[in-house]
Amino acid sequence: MNLDNFQVCDRDLSDDLLSRYLGVNSIAVDTETMGLIPGRDRLCLIQLCDPSGFVTAIRVFRGQTEAPNLKKVMEDERIEKVFHFARFDVAQLSHTFAIATQPIFCTKIASKLARTYTSSHGLKSLVQELEGIELDKTAQSSDWGNAANLTPKQLSYAANDVRYLLSVRDKLIMMLQREERWELAQKCFSCIPIFTALDLQQYKDIFEH
Ligand code: MN
Numbered sequence: 354m355n356l357d358n359f360q361v362c363d364r365d366l367s368d369d370l371l372s373r374y375l376g377v378n379s380i381a382v383d384t385e386t387m388g389l390i391p392g393r394d395r396l397c398l399i400q401l402c403d404p405s406g407f408v409t410a411i412r413v414f415r416g417q418t419e420a421p422n423l424k425k426v427m428e429d430e431r432i433e434k435v436f437h438f439a440r441f442d443v444a445q446l447s448h449t450f451a452i453a454t455q456p457i458f459c460t461k462i463a464s465k466l467a468r469t470y471t472s473s474h475g476l477k478s479l480v481q482e483l484e485g486i487e488l489d490k491t492a493q494s495s496d497w498g499n500a501a502n503l504t505p506k507q508l509s510y511a512a513n514d515v516r517y518l519l520s521v522r523d524k525l526i527m528m529l530q531r532e533e534r535w536e537l538a539q540k541c542f543s544c545i546p547i548f549t550a551l552d553l554q555q556y557k558d559i560f561e562h
Contacts, residue, residue, distance in 0.1 A: 359408045359512055363500075366401075366422040370409055374426045377403045379433040379458075381518035385497040385511055391441075391448040391553060397497035399423065399446075402515035410505045410511055412500040413449070420450045427454045435518050437461050437476045439542075444549045454544065460518060462541050463525040466534045480517045483524045488513055 362370065374380060382404040388394030393465040399420075411423065427434060427446060436442050439459035448450040456505035465473045471478070477488045497503070503511075529535040551559065 358406055359391040359410070359508075361410045361412065361508065363412050364414060364417060365420040366409065366411065366426065368422065371425060373407075374401060374403060374409075374432070375429065379404060379435060379519060379522075380426065381435045381515040381522075382427075382442060382454075383436065383511070383514040383518075384445050385507075387498050389441070391444045394435075395498070396445045396449045397500055398503070398511055400511050400515045402512075402518065402546075404519055406516065408512045408515060410508060412503070414499075414500055416471040418450065418542050419450075424452045427452045430455060433458055435460065435522050437514075437518060439480070439545050440548050440552065443446060443545060444552050447549060448553055453546070457542050457545050458522055459542055459545060460525060463522070463529060463538050466538050466541070467525050467532060468561055469482075473524065476514065479521055483521050484517050486517060 361372070366374065382415075383400045384396055386394050386396050387397040394414050397416065398413060400408060402408045402409075402550045411420070413420075426432060433456050434454055435458040437459070439454075439457050439481065443454045443457065444486075446454055460476070460479060461474055463477055468482075473479075477490055480486050480488050489505065489510065492504075492507045495507055497507070529538050
C-alpha cells in the first residue's frame with residue numbers, strides 16, 4: 354500500500370489532521386467493528402479519505418467514548434460525508450461518540466436508485482463496475498478488536514474501502530441525474546439519521562403494514 358498517502362492515528366484525529374479535513378468539501382468514511390449490532394459490537398476503526406486520496410485510519414480503543422476532533426468534522430455541515438451503507442456507520446458513530454453525522458451521501462442507496470439493472474449493490478460490485486477495480490474483501494470478517502496490532506493486510510483492506518468512494522459517488526450522481534432520480538436520492542439521504550435513530554432503539558419495520 355502507498356504509505357505516503359496513509360496515516361494511522363489513535364483515538365481521534367490529530368489537530369493537524371483536523372485542519373486538513375476541515376478544509377475539504379467531501380470525505381469518504383467507513384468503519385470496522387466487532388460485528389453488526391451497535392451496542393453489542395464495538396467500533397474498532399474509522400477510515401477517512403479526502404478528495405486527494407489521503408487516507409486516515411483512527412484506531413478506537415475499548416471503553417473510549419469521545420473523539421472531539423472527529424466529531425467536528427462529522428458534524429460540519431459544509432463537508433459531505435460519503436459512506437457505503439451509511440445507515441450502519443452513522444449508527445455506530447452516534448452510539449459510540451454521540452456524533453450526529455451530516456450531511457450524508459450513501460453510495461448503496463444511490464446504487465439501488467440508479468442501477469436498477471442489477472441486484473448487486475455491494476461495494477465490491479460497485480467498485481468493479483464503475484472503477485474497473487477488483488477489491489480484495491478477504492480481511493472483511495477479521496478480528497478488528499486488537500486495535501494496537503492490526504495487520505498490514507487489515508489496514509490496507511480498510512484503506513481501500515474508502516479510497517474509491519468519492520469517485521463512485523461522482524459516477525452515481527451522473528447516472529441519477531440522467532435518470533432524473535437525483536432529487537429522490539437526496540431526499541433518501543436526508544432520512545438516514547431517522548432510520549439510524551430507529552435502529553439504535555431496536556425498532557423494526559415501523560413503516561410496514
Ligand atoms: Mn469496511
